[in-house]
Amino acid sequence: MVGDDLTPLPPKYEPLTDYYLHPSEGSQLAICPVLHTxxxxxxxxxxxxxxxxxxxxxxxxxxxxxxxxxxxxxxxxxxxxSLGNGPRIFELKHDFNDCKQRDRSVVVYYGELNKLQNLLSSYVKFPDCSCSAAKEYTKLHENESLHQFCLGLEPKKFDFVVSTLCDE
Known part of the structure; x- marks a missing residue:
């Protein structure tokens, strides 16, 4: 059908089809707030x-x-x-190793470090291990994360805490 001004009318979607968006579903909004890069x-x-x-x-x-x-x-x-993950992994490892508290609160610093660690783990998957060494590998990974966190803390404020945590 054609409208009064000779422009085609948009197709109508039936409410029972999978493609129908009810007005309350925000069809005028972007479906994804994250822009793909x-x-x-x-x-x-x-x-x-x-x-x-x-x-x-x-x-x-x-x-x-x-x-x-x-x-x-x-x-x-x-x-x-997701091609070219090598450079992205390198970049994330660099950012992760460079992440320091730098006059920020511990909460903000930890949040940034945790975000970088989660991003990195989405690219670098460790193989599943069900052998007897699985617990040891998990403990090693947890200790590595703890050391990385402690390395980024401000030494003047947290030397005692760091020496206590990393003494285990």
Whole structure:
């Protein structure tokens, strides 16, 4: 159909289809607050999935010709946009090692360090281990995280605490 001014009318979506967005679902808002860039595929895809899941729109693709299912689409996007992780891992390791308290509160410093550690762990996956050494590897990783945290604390304020924590 054509409107009075000879412009085509937008297609109408039936409320019972998977693609219908009710006005309360905020169809005028961006579905993802995270803008996709070259180095944030993990964060972007997690945000997209969470938002689609909250609107019960995750997993719909029965009318899409290529790909046949959502997993294929996500795997393709991952392959396409998470290339070049080596430089990103290097950058994150550098930022992680350079993270220091620098006159900030311990809470703010810990938050930044934890954020960098979580980002890094999303790129660098340790293999699952069910052998008897699994607990020892976990303890080593926890000690490494504790040492990294202590290295970034302001020495004048926290020398005693650091020597106590790292004495174990």
């Amino acid at each position: 070259v180095d944030n595929y993990q964060k972007w895809s997690r945000s997209i999935r969470n938002n689609l899941r909250s609107k019960s729109k995750l997993g719909i693709c029965s009318t899409v010709i290529i790909p046949d299912d959502a997993k294929t689409l996500w795997d393709d996007l991952c392959d396409r946009y």
